[in-house]
Amino acid sequence: xxSEKIQNILNEQINKEFYSAYLYLAMSAYFDEIGLKGFSxxxxxxxxxEVDHGMILFDYIIERQGKVNLRQIDMPETSFxxxxxxxxxxxxxxxxxxxxxxxxxxxxDEECDLATRYFINWYIKEQxxxxxxxxDVIKKIKLFGGEKAALYHLDKELASREYKYHSYES
Ligand code: FEO
Numbered sequence: 001x002x003s004e005k006i007q008n009i010l011n012e013q014i015n016k017e018f019y020s021a022y023l024y025l026a027m028s029a030y031f032d033e034i035g036l037k038g039f040s041x042x043x044x045x046x047x048x049x050e051v052d053h054g055m056i057l058f059d060y061i062i063e064r065q066g067k068v069n070l071r072q073i074d075m076p077e078t079s080f081x082x083x084x085x086x087x088x089x090x091x092x093x094x095x096x097x098x099x100x101x102x103x104x105x106x107x108x109d110e111e112c113d114l115a116t117r118y119f120i121n122w123y124i125k126e127q128x129x130x131x132x133x134x135x136d137v138i139k140k141i142k143l144f145g146g147e148k149a150a151l152y153h154l155d156k157e158l159a160s161r162e163y164k165y166h167s168y169e170s
Pocket of ligand 1: 017020049050053094097130
């Protein structure tokens with residue numbers, strides 16, 4: 001069984017993951033609206049991954065005989081700037097999520113909860129990958145984004161991202 005402190009921080013993290021899904025969906029709708037279908041696809045796939053992140057936490061709390069407390073999800077913003085601005089916003093949001101996951105890890109140390117510490121390691125690794133993926137897109141936008149033809153090709157590249165169920169074990 002998990003302690004109340006661990007239960008609370010994991011429930012807060014569920015909310016952050018579902019908010020992330022909302023934020024990515026809002027961005028996906030925006031990109032779709034301005035005709036960047038590939039960017040829209042990339043953020044839409046990311047939204048689905050965020051739901052997986054939330055659900056893995058949800059299942060873990062239940063498995064540890066804890067109580068899931070779903071909280072209100074904040075409304076994401078609905079208007080955005082150019083592709084670089086959006087991806088810089090994504091990068092800073094993911095850094096915020098990384099900090100939040102690190103706080104969960106710290107709390108597992110304080111509470112001597114080794115099982116949750118082991119569990120949360122997956123998220124620590126996942127955040128490294130997420131920040132790197134976003135940074136990769138930012139670098140490409142900075143290198144080529146000013147050119148319309150390059151933006152067209154980058155949009156095509158981002159259109160190829162496919163959703164794959166994110167399992168805690170993989
Ligand atoms: Fe679930 Fe993008 O952090």
